[in-house]
Amino acid sequence: MRRLIQPGPVHPERIETCEGRSRRLEFSLQPGLTLNESLTRPLVDAGMTCAALVFQGGTLGPFSYVVPAPPTDDLHVAYFSAPRSQPGETVVEIANATFGWRDGASFVHCHGAWIEEGTRRRGGHMLPHETIVARATTVHAWALSDVVIRAEPDAETNFTLFGPVAGHAATEGDRTIVARIRPNQDITVAIEQVASRHHMHSAIVRGSLGSLIGAHFTDGSHVEDRATEVLVRSGHVHNGEALLDMLVVDMAGHVHQGRLARGENPVCITFELVLEAA
Numbered sequence: 001m002r003r004l005i006q007p008g009p010v011h012p013e014r015i016e017t018c019e020g021r022s023r024r025l026e027f028s029l030q031p032g033l034t035l036n037e038s039l040t041r042p043l044v045d046a047g048m049t050c051a052a053l054v055f056q057g058g059t060l061g062p063f064s065y066v067v068p069a070p071p072t073d074d075l076h077v078a079y080f081s082a083p084r085s086q087p088g089e090t091v092v093e094i095a096n097a098t099f100g101w102r103d104g105a106s107f108v109h110c111h112g113a114w115i116e117e118g119t120r121r122r123g124g125h126m127l128p129h130e131t132i133v134a135r136a137t138t139v140h141a142w143a144l145s146d147v148v149i150r151a152e153p154d155a156e157t158n159f160t161l162f163g164p165v166a167g168h169a170a171t172e173g174d175r176t177i178v179a180r181i182r183p184n185q186d187i188t189v190a191i192e193q194v195a196s197r198h199h200m201h202s203a204i205v206r207g208s209l210g211s212l213i214g215a216h217f218t219d220g221s222h223v224e225d226r227a228t229e230v231l232v233r234s235g236h237v238h239n240g241e242a243l244l245d246m247l248v249v250d251m252a253g254h255v256h257q258g259r260l261a262r263g264e265n266p267v268c269i270t271f272e273l274v275l276e277a278a
Contacts, residue, residue, distance in 0.1 A: 004077040008155040018164040020147040021173030036128035040106035051099040051143035052207030052274035058137025061089035064130040067253040068227040078227035096231040098272045100149030111209045123249035142206040146170035181271040188262040191242040202278040205235030210271030215248040217258035
């Protein structure tokens with residue numbers, strides 16, 4: 001399996017998990033707000049401390065994003081392109097986001113695919129503070145008040161990354177695992193390990209995202225870039241076996257998709273997972 005040697009010391013815990021209870025919420029993106037504020041304000045108002053979010057449709061403008069890129073120094077194994085901005089309105093095809101906290105403020109990490117200039121499909125890492133919602137769409141959220149996601153400096157990768165920590169216990173909601181998967185772990189196997197650790201024989205992956213070292217699909221097609229930005233279009237665990245239909249963005253911003261081959265898709269920097277018991 002492909003592998004990248006990170007610049008810092010290897011963290012001994014390769015998969016971090018917290019169990020909680022999630023509620024399903026729906027709300028609309030509010031035109032005129034930043035993407036960050038539009039996605040986080042309803043969750044903060046509802047008393048939530050973390051969530052996985054999915055939205056399709058709607059438009060953004062102004063819209064800024066980055067795509068994965070080679071490292072510019074020896075402090076990272078991969079990095080980001082310079083920010084790219086699109087004139088006018090950009091139509092969102094699909095986006096997944098993780099809601100958590102950074103520097104004491106609500107924050108979203110958001111990956112997606114969209115249509116540029118009316119015809120060109122592109123994808124990448126959306127910049128939530130620089131992007132403005134132009135037209136509304138419905139957001140689907142799996143939100144928790146008993147697990148907190150916080151962004152903290154990570155010595156292994158030299159990035160500031162989201163990770164879950166236990167909060168106040170909740171008694172209502174669907175049994176849900178919030179997890180962080182570290183570099184060089186095969187994502188499919190790691191999700192199976194999360195499910196096994198928490199005795200979930202069947203589960204659904206909700207709004208999850210992260211980065212992989214390229215991508216290998218079950219149809220034999222490959223993305224060979226050092227780093228790709230990814231989101232789960234659909235995923236589940238059944239009888240302990242995980243299947244993932246993934247959207248993958250390469251270093252040129254091109255979008256690929258398909259079912260991931262088990263054992264052939266290691267995490268590049270991090271993967272943020274929300275797994276709901278089925």
